[in-house]
Amino acid sequence: MVSSRVNEINESATVSMSNRAAELKAAGKTIYNFGIGEPDFTTPEEIIEYAFQSAKDGKTHYTPSAGIIELRQKIAEKMKRKNNIQAEASNVLVTPTKFSLNLALYSIMDPGDEVLLPSPYYVSYPDIIKLNGGKTVTVPTDEDYEMDFDSMRKFVSPKTKVFMFNNPVNPTGKVYSEKSLRKLSDFILENDLYLLSDEIYEDLVYKGKMFSPGSIEEMREKTITLSGFSKSYAMTGWRIGYMVADQSIIKAANKVQQQTLTCAPSVSQYAALKALDDENSVETMKAEFMKRRDLTVSLLSEIDGLSLYEPEGAFYAFPGYSSNKNDVELAMDLLDKQNVIVTPGSPFGAWKHFRISYAASEDTIREGISRIDKYFKSIQ
Numbered sequence: 262m263v264s265s266r267v268n269e270i271n272e273s274a275t276v277s278m279s280n281r282a283a284e285l286k287a288a289g290k291t292i293y294n295f296g297i298g299e300p301d302f303t304t305p306e307e308i309i310e311y312a313f314q315s316a317k318d319g320k321t322h323y324t325p326s327a328g329i330i331e332l333r334q335k336i337a338e339k340m341k342r343k344n345n346i347q348a349e350a351s352n353v354l355v356t357p358t359k360f361s362l363n364l365a366l367y368s369i370m371d372p373g374d375e376v377l378l379p380s381p382y383y384v385s386y387p388d389i390i391k392l393n394g395g396k397t398v399t400v401p402t403d404e405d406y407e408m409d410f411d412s413m414r415k416f417v418s419p420k421t422k423v424f425m426f427n428n429p430v431n432p433t434g435k436v437y438s439e440k441s442l443r444k445l446s447d448f449i450l451e452n453d454l455y456l457l458s459d460e461i462y463e464d465l466v467y468k469g470k471m472f473s474p475g476s477i478e479e480m481r482e483k484t485i486t487l488s489g490f491s492k493s494y495a496m497t498g499w500r501i502g503y504m505v506a507d508q509s510i511i512k513a514a515n516k517v518q519q520q521t522l523t524c525a526p527s528v529s530q531y532a533a534l535k536a537l538d539d540e541n542s543v544e545t546m547k548a549e550f551m552k553r554r555d556l557t558v559s560l561l562s563e564i565d566g567l568s569l570y571e572p573e574g575a576f577y578a579f580p581g582y583s584s585n586k587n588d589v590e591l592a593m594d595l596l597d598k599q600n601v602i603v604t605p606g607s608p609f610g611a612w613k614h615f616r617i618s619y620a621a622s623e624d625t626i627r628e629g630i631s632r633i634d635k636y637f638k639s640i641q
């Protein structure tokens with residue numbers, strides 16, 4: 262018997278779809294996959310070479326639990342240079358990004374504390390909050406995914422401890438402006454909350470400008486900024502990222518890291534060290550994603566019955582639709598009838614929507630979206 266705690270956690274929303282897709286593939290069908298939330302590129306060659314050479318040179322042991330000092334220093338420099346956040350190595354903990362979400366919440370929350378989550382949200386957040394003993398309080402956003410802080414006040418209770426979000430946003434592609442983020446920061450300070458700012462897509466901004474709330478002086482002790490190497494450098498499999506926060510939080514998170522993961526994988530830490538020197542690859546991949554975004558937006562805009570917020574960052578589009586079908590049925594139907602994988606919107610807190618990851622080849626985007634068009638024509 263598994264624990265009731267784990268029983269309350271959901272499996273990934275896409276498991277049954279992936280199973281069905283595997284069956285169709287085994288039956289010889291070509292599948293047009295817009296489900297995967299990761300770059301389709303391989304990690305840049307020089308990063309792989311450097312990590313392999315480090316391993317050959319014997320860097321195959323435990324590292325200090327917070328990460329190798331050269332990497333913590335380099336991340337601190339990057340935070341100053343790119344994010345305008347005043348950080349030193351002592352403000353940095355190296356750990357896989359998804360794990361850092363857990364470490365951050367575990368370090369600042371007591372059981373029963375509440376976390377404000379603007380919706381649509383990253384699919385894993387509610388379960389990560391639950392795993393760490395917290396309670397999710399979702400707050401709506403408007404049709405442009407902007408937050409209304411006057412109405413948000415009614416969701417604050419004496420138990421509210423954290424506001425958690427990601428920017429650029431998975432699943433909508435929204436990029437919040439500095440103005441909106443300054444309003445958010447005022448709200449955090451007024452209500453004495455912590456801000457968990459997940460900036461893992463920070464390098465993939467096509468329109469507008471990335472702004473980190475941790476750069477606001479008054480927010481420095483109140484913000485935990487998370488980022489990583491998965492999306493910027495096509496390094497999902499290396500499992501490497503980091504959190505940046507006040508030293509007291511880093512110390513607490515490091516204690517939890519010592520008793521769970523011990524340290525991030527050593528070879529991946531050396532890969533990350535090299536990645537931080539490699540701005541060119543980020544720019545090349547970003548330019549490619551931007552082309553795909555433009556193509557995706559132009560093709561989706563031609564489909565009757567869809568509405569689309571034009572994504573400004575990350576690699577997702579999140580169309581809404583008007584048919585009566587629920588989103589899980591719709592996604593299953595698209596797979597069964599058109600061999601297209603999309604992710605239903607409800608696990609992100611948005612019904613009558615589906616998510617398309619355009620981190621796919623141009624051919625897949627063209628053929629896959631023409632099949633989505635055929636499907637919507639067939640149900641009208």
Ligand code: PMP
Pocket residue numbers: 298357358359360383427431459461489490491492497500501502
């Ligand atoms: N935050 C967001 C918003 C994400 O989309 C993801 C990955 N899909 C993560 C965190 C986790 O990143 P990683 O796989 O590098 O741990």
